[in-house]
Amino acid sequence: MSFGTQTPRQKMINLMYIVLMALLALNVSSDVLRGFTLVDESLTRSTSNSAEQNQSLYKALAEYMEKNPEKVGPWYEKAMHVRRMSDSLYVFVGDLKAKINESSQEDLEAASHVMFAPSTGKGKELAKSISTYKSEILAQIEDPVQKKIITDNFTLNIPRLFEGTPVAAAVTLLTKLQSDIRYAEGEVLHTLTKDIDVRDVRVNQVNAYVIPSSQNIVRGGKLSAQIILAAVDTTQRPAVFIGEKQLPEEAHGWYETVCNSTGEFNLTGYLELNQGNGEILRRDFSQKYTVVEPSATVSATLMNVLYAGYDNPISISVPGVPNGQVQATIANGNGTLKRVGNGYVAHPTAIGKEAVIRVTATMDGRTQVMGDYSYRVRQLPDPSPFIEYKDANGSLKRYRGGSGLSKAVLMNTDGIVAAIDDGLLNIDFQVLGFETTFFDNMGNAVPEVSSSANFSSRQKDMFRRLSRGKRFYISRVRAKGPDGVERLLPTTLEVIVN
Template identity: 30%
Template sequence: MAGGKETPRQKMIGMMYLFLTAMLALNVSKEVLHSFVLVNDSLSATVDNFTEKNKSIYNDFEKQASMNEEKVGKWRDLANQVKAKSNEINEYIKELKVEVVQAADGEDAPAITEDGDIIAEKIEAKDNLDVGGEVMVVKGRGPVLKEKIIEFREFLLENTDPSHTFIRKSINKNLNTDDPPAEEGAQVSWTSHHFSHMPLAAVLTMLTKTQSDIRNAEADILRYFYGQISAQDFKFNDLEPVVLPTKSNYVLKGTEYEAEVFIAAQDTTQKPSIYIGEYQQDENGRYSMVGSYDSLEIKNGRGIYQVRANTRGDKEWGGLIAMRAPDGSIQQFPFEAQYKVEVPTAIISASANRVFYYGVPNPLEVSVPGLRKDQLKPTATNARIVSHRGGLAVKPSKKGGKIKVSLYADIDNQRKFIGSSTFSVKQIPPPTPVLQPINVKFGDIAKGELGFADRVDAKLEGFIMEDIKYKVISFTVSTTDEGFTVDEEINGDRFNQAVTQMIQKASRNQKITFEDIKAEGPDGIKELSPMVFTIK
């Protein structure tokens, strides 16, 4: 007959288990959070790159305006308004970054520099899931940011010709603030979708991505404005080659990078020739292609460049755009562009760290930065993935062994493997029996107190899934009466008249034992440890 009290060795094993599972969760969390730090740093570099390129375009506006104020002044003034609005939003986002980091790490957070910038690697509470929602949702910073983005987007659209669908499409996509599609009838706001229940590292990355989108839209509209200076008199002005990504500069491995290559001040009576490859410039300033090269198909005056992203890293490409000048000569205009290919990171997590429990649905969270939930398709070996409380859960089909959860994503009408994680399968530990309603498990007890008990309950104490219930279906009560052992078998969880009389007749120092206790739960029937009481 097993005792109801844990030995020191059992307690030590239990503590070691908790320690090791906590360390395992910490290791996984660090890998995921480090991925967010890398993405944030990459996006920050993109923001800096856009900022420097935009400065060069603003300088070009000033230079052109100094030579012809009447022709250029309108576009220079619009560009300056764009600069003011873009800087205002970026400064606000910079303040939000400081606020969320201070909310997690304190006013003197080491991640905040003297200039108010954030060093993501130095954030201490990268895994904090609360500050994003507290600052952006509860304090209302998210709706304010959304309103600023909407105002900026509408200003850009108001100053672009409706016929320029490519620039308008790019602006709408980069500055989209629509609420995500409702899932199972539940509508989530743009703010909650991007910032609630997300680790601080992910919140910071999303804010940096928003800065990148703002600077990207700023760059698009500046190129558009600059092209309009000479849009009506192409034969008399310089041409500006433009490379405009139709999707994004941030590309996942296995997808396609796509860009439009065209002349901003376009002559609709002729179409350009666009060559992709290496080129050179001679001593007279004339350009020509070098070695083998490709040419692009021209549609509506634009060349569409497509290449599959099969390897990760920074990619560079370029070439020459050839146009016939008014004098009949062919002029060559060089262009260069860059994009980055990253491998998508699969985030697969369970509520119980790296463990699934047999007999119950185990909540499962899957995500891939940059992809929507409806694009993700998880599968599992030795288990079924089922819908559970508005999300997903894993139900193991065996009482032990391993379960491999693989994550796929629908990208460009193709299902692609993203990553996988392996989990152990364990059985739910047996619950602890307890007498109710007095809530006593064992030990010395007054007969009057024991007389108030009327049933045996089973409690699953300290288990990660608090909603799992067990019900006692049978037990045996035994004691001694004038030297003889008396047993009473009970079906169900409640005392009968014989058990009540047994307690009433008990004398001082007499032991009453509840044993052979069986309880039924979601994973079947378990035998529980006995309870021994001594009458005081």
């Protein structure tokens, strides 16, 4: 890239970027990581300044839109489209920064995990979003110098930039991307303001634009697009042709068509406007859009299976569709699915039979199936028994055996509990009974049985006789879970008295 054709701001950002890439090739130290932080802070300040300048342009357009909507309308609509595109990509990049920043600054795996982890990695989505954004921005700028700057800024090798990159460097790269977004947004706004003098709303350039409601359409959905002639008196509406077919005048430039085939398509045509000198002005337009198969995102919050007789949290969403317009049911009758808050709870009943979750969405006034998703249904695993007590600070503790337990704590404990708390599940079970086994001085086993979760009086008497270093065993624990299944736990809890 030739620095001679760039603004001072862009020269500064690119120089910092070159330094950043050079540092990435080194074995980074804590001092270098602090250097990344300084670069990130500088880029953040530059981004903030660009955002303030853009906001002043939006404010001016809004004021003159209020005064003269007939004249300013097309430019204002275009500006709002640019704002939505820019804010969406900016926030997406910010979310990636936040996820990466959850790790330490020198971590070399965090960025790779966020970007390239199987099923959850965001690298491909980021690359696709950048490509789409760049295409739309470049379509609205004519200056070849600015086109080259923006093209260079958004031509990124995602795998090379984030593979094995420390957190501090990855965050700084994403901050530069946010800075480039605000810069590109500002360049489009300046281009729009050249088309209309916000002082007296004069025009000096004529262009044809297509503003689609979305460039990604689910098969069976509608493509909606506003086709306008910018920088022209909107009281004199142009004739709009899709291919060679003219839109009805009462359509006011709105074009809709049902999309029944998947793939990439082009909406092409032209506008014609009668000028004051009797000549006809023609402007061609072309807008790419993609039609995709219906899809939804369904994930079990706990893991990739559902447990019978248990309320399994489920997250369900459809890209581009508000949650209020998404519905889901268990289609094959194996249980129920209920909406709870922002998610769902699946309660399957039959073990060994799949639960099929069917997702539908309401779009354009009609309901469409977005997909069926099958989950295996298993029985809840066995819980573990333990003694639950409070320490000197009042914090709840769980004694799992194999180490010393204070005799005072033991005497003040009512009984035992059972639960699954393996880091994925946290499910309490009801203890129905258990057995304790003590050994007398001759080595003979002395069993005592409790018919509830509490220690019996005979078991408590045995505790009082235990001296330091003695041990006993809790076994044959019977427990019942939320699925209603009673089970005999195979685990034996060894208690060593301090």
